[in-house]
Amino acid sequence: MVVSTLIDLPPLESGDRLTRAEFERRYTADIKKAELIEGFVYVASPSALEDIPGDSLIE
Numbered sequence: 001m002v003v004s005t006l007i008d009l010p011p012l013e014s015g016d017r018l019t020r021a022e023f024e025r026r027y028t029a030d031i032k033k034a035e036l037i038e039g040f041v042y043v044a045s046p047s048a049l050e051d052i053p054g055d056s057l058i059e
Helices: 020-029
Strands: 034-037 040-043
Touching: 020 034
Parallel strands: none
Antiparallel strands: 034 040
């Protein structure tokens, strides 16, 4: 029996074409928010606030 470690799994990328089983296997190892729709992976883009340095936020 071959056991794959989480390190060996490639990250989910938008546009990947995967089976549901492969998507779920990679999804559990990845921290990105992603969906599988009709066999295609859609990864959410980072929110705008994640890209803004803390000192530039308006209070």
